[in-house]
Amino acid sequence: AQTVTQSQPEMSVQEAETVTLSCTYDTSESDYYLFWYKQPPSRQMILVIRQEAYKQQNATENRFSVNFQKAAKSFSLKISDSQLGDAAMYFCAYRSGLDGSARQLTFGSGTQLTVLP
Amino acid sequence: DAGVTQSPTHLIKTRGQQVTLRCSPISGHKSVSWYQQVLGQGPQFIFQYYEKEERGRGNFPDRFSARQFPNYSSELNVNALLLGDSALYLCASSLTSNQPQHFGDGTRLSIL
Numbered sequence: 001a002q003t004v005t006q007s008q009p010e011m012s013v014q015e016a017e018t019v020t021l022s023c024t025y026d027t028s029e030s031d032y033y034l035f036w037y038k039q040p041p042s043r044q045m046i047l048v049i050r051q052e053a054y055k056q057q058n059a060t061e062n063r064f065s066v067n068f069q070k071a072a073k074s075f076s077l078k079i080s081d082s083q084l085g086d087a088a089m090y091f092c093a094y095r096s097g098l099d100g101s102a103r104q105l106t107f108g109s110g111t112q113l114t115v116l117p
Numbered sequence: 118d119a120g121v122t123q124s125p126t127h128l129i130k131t132r133g134q135q136v137t138l139r140c141s142p143i144s145g146h147k148s149v150s151w152y153q154q155v156l157g158q159g160p161q162f163i164f165q166y167y168e169k170e171e172r173g174r175g176n177f178p179d180r181f182s183a184r185q186f187p188n189y190s191s192e193l194n195v196n197a198l199l200l201g202d203s204a205l206y207l208c209a210s211s212l213t214s215n216q217p218q219h220f221g222d223g224t225r226l227s228i229l
Contacts, residue, residue: 004159035217043205046158047222091159103214104150104173107159 001051002027004094013082014116020067021077021111023092031097034068035073035105049089051075053097059111079113087115119144121210121221126162129227130198138193142210147191148172149191150218151183156206166191167214203228 003026006023013019025034036048051059051068058066067076079086092108128227131138142149148167152160162175166185180196189210195202204226209218 037220042222043225044222045207045209045220047217049215093159097215103148104160104162104165104175105152105160105209105218108161 002029002032002094002096003104004106004108005080006092006111007109009021009109010112010114012114012116013079014114015084017081017082018078019113021079021090021092023108023112024075025073025075025092025094027073027094027096029096029098033095033097034066035093035095036064036066036075036077037091037093037107038086038088039091039110044084045091048078082115082117086116087113089113120182121208121219123206123208123221123224125181125224126222127225127227130200131229132200134198134199135194135196135227138195138206138208138209138226139186140191140193140208140210140221142189142208143192143219146213147189147208148216149185149189150209151191151193152207152213153177154207154210154223156204160207163193165214172214178197198228200228202226 032053034051038046089110091110093105150165151163154160164183165173169185185191205223208225209220211218
């Protein structure tokens with residue numbers, strides 16, 4: 001079974017600064033996807049960024065980028081120029097890419113990010 | 118276009134009762150998944166449906182059941198409610214089972 005570990009329950013960053021959230025995962029599969037989701041107090045889980053395991057290039061979405069280290073099974077999220085609206089719980093998630101699999105998401109326990117003005 | 122909609126927003130039940138939660142996917146999305154999120158934890162997978170067929174089931178007891186209708190909306194049923202069933206229940210939809218999942222705002226279920 002796949003597992004996802006987020007070892008930082010809480011992180012804080014000064015507005016306009018950069019912060020990195022850590023995530024490690026365990027799998028024996030070679031085809032999979034990794035995601036970062038953001039969950040503000042409004043509860044809705046919002047997709048931040050996605051990485052396909054077969055792609056060596058790290059995904060980037062505006063101020064959000066990832067550092068994907070496949071051999072180390074590490075998938076960190078970097079938020080540049082942090083804004084007050086970035087404050088939320090961030091979840092790292094894994095999904096199998098195998099044909100016939102249920103394709104469900106396996107989530108980590110989350111990192112609560114606070115942005116200080 | 119409307120996102121994933123879930124109803125009701127909040128629900129209070131007592132132990133032993135039964136509850137039905139509803140989810141309408143994004144228009145055109147054929148896959149619906151259900152997750153349980155206990156306070157302070159990440160969501161746990163319950164069910165996935167695609168084209169009205171169950172494609173996956175998480176490690177939940179038989180008290181939990183679900184179905185998907187011809188219009189791709191879905192219901193999650195939980196029987197014989199326990200205090201431990203208190204959680205946020207999230208529904209997610211995707212175009213196919215292989216596409217990124219988009220979540221609704223969830224239903225907050227409280228068991229007294």
